[in-house]
Amino acid sequence: TQMVNCTTGGFYLAFLFPLGGALVVQARGQWRPGPFTLGKLSLPITAVATVWAFLEFLNISWPRAVYPQRWLDWSVWIVVGVLGLVGLAIFASVRPRILDARVIDAEEAEDEREDVAGGVL
Secondary structure, eight states: HHHHHHHHHOOOOOOHHHHHHHHHHHHTTTTOSSSSSSGHHHHHHHHHHHHHHHHHHHHHOOOOOSSSSSSGGHHHHHHHHHHHHHHHHHHHHHHGGOOOHHHHHHHHHHHHHHHHHTTTT
């Protein structure tokens, strides 16, 4: 039961992250639509999908009295907490090596200029 709880909760949590990111980008007006677009319905549909995924995650991860050891009812939240701490530790260890977007853009522009000058393109 714990494996099913954590797997199902993890699925919804993993689906919730890109939905939340898409919602933030669309709300800021930075979304660049591709060949297929929902037009003005994109933001409301993304908002509804994000709320739905969040509520589903809460429904699945809500502790219910299943186990004699009450702490096991919190298995999804325990796993999310442990993985969150591990993720924060990894992020803190690589944070100094993460490049600013402007640096990456400048390097890509320089590579493009070199390719054009060298006749690659």
